[in-house]
Amino acid sequence: MLHDVEAVVLVGGKGTRLRPLTLSAPKPMLPTAGVPFLAHLLSRIRQAGVRRVVLGTSYLAETFSDHFGDGSAMDMEISYVVENQPLGTGGGIRNVFKYLSADDVLVFNGDVLCGTDLTAVVDTHRRTDADVTLHLVRVQNPRAFGCVPTDDDGRVTAFLEKTEDPPTDQINAGCYVFRRDVIESIPEGRPVSVERETFPDLLASGARVSGHVDNAYWRDMGTPLDLVHGSADLVRGVAPSAALPGPPGESLVLNGATVDRTARVFGGTTVGRGVTIGRGARVEGSMLFDGAVVEDNARLVYAVIGAGARVGEGAVVHDTVIGDRAVVGAGCELRRGMRIWPEVVLPPHGVRFSPDV
């Protein structure tokens, strides 16, 4: 158990790729499988034995403290540090330095859903006497990411940009162990990217940068499709969490929701509080935020339906985000990564594949 380790979670990003969902809530606070996404990550940190967590906030900073308070409800001590100007990932870590007292600090990107064994990551860090250790995860499509090769001794040898022909399938999983004094060496008071500046500088200066490589469950929740698939994986128990408000299954139906008995709701769908799903509707792998309405015979696949939004009778919503309180008219067909902004009203029987509305 990691009783002598503290954690920092970076949650200051604007989450532009998830707009319009992130207009009203920062990405780590989006309701995901019944709780804010960050609650799943915090539950894993707590399970590993870490109690003290510092959140590096910036965008919509107060939403975090309003929800998590001092952390006692999760048996944690949570403190909040606000950046007036976003300082980037490295700057965000440097900015919380004075709140840290442990020798080893686990640092997380606050938008990653991951099943790695955190104790094993810290063990690698200590065994190799590293300055910094990165969790590196093997993925099937490394072309979509920058990759991070290691040598036989587990040392990171380079940080490579995206390429068509990556030399390794190991990528930066967004979870690190820092020695506390390495955090102090990051320049203060200006934006710094840990990926583009801090890590390459450490390599160039001959520091020991270790890689902890595994095949854990891993997903960056940065895009709508990743968010909806990650949420479904949480609901079905494919992605581990100790914060799921119910047993894993095909759907998670929260209090006050009404699902007609002829509707099919499956594939890891979350049905938020007070949602109504009508007769003959078919809802697969989707996220329905509180108060959404799905009328009779509508079909939803990998859809995110914002709070209080309405999907009309017989409408089809596939791989599309519907903003809060927007209305999709009866018989509309929306597909292929569309985003409907909050409050927008789409008249009945439109067929749209793009652009955003």
Ligand code: GTP
């Ligand atoms: P996009 O705008 O969609 O790229 O999302 P993002 O702003 O969250 O950026 P990105 O996904 O690259 O961020 C990775 C993690 O770092 C997320 O958990 C962010 O909340 C966090 N982060 C990004 N920039 C900052 C920052 O300036 N300060 C702090 N404290 N955290 C940040």
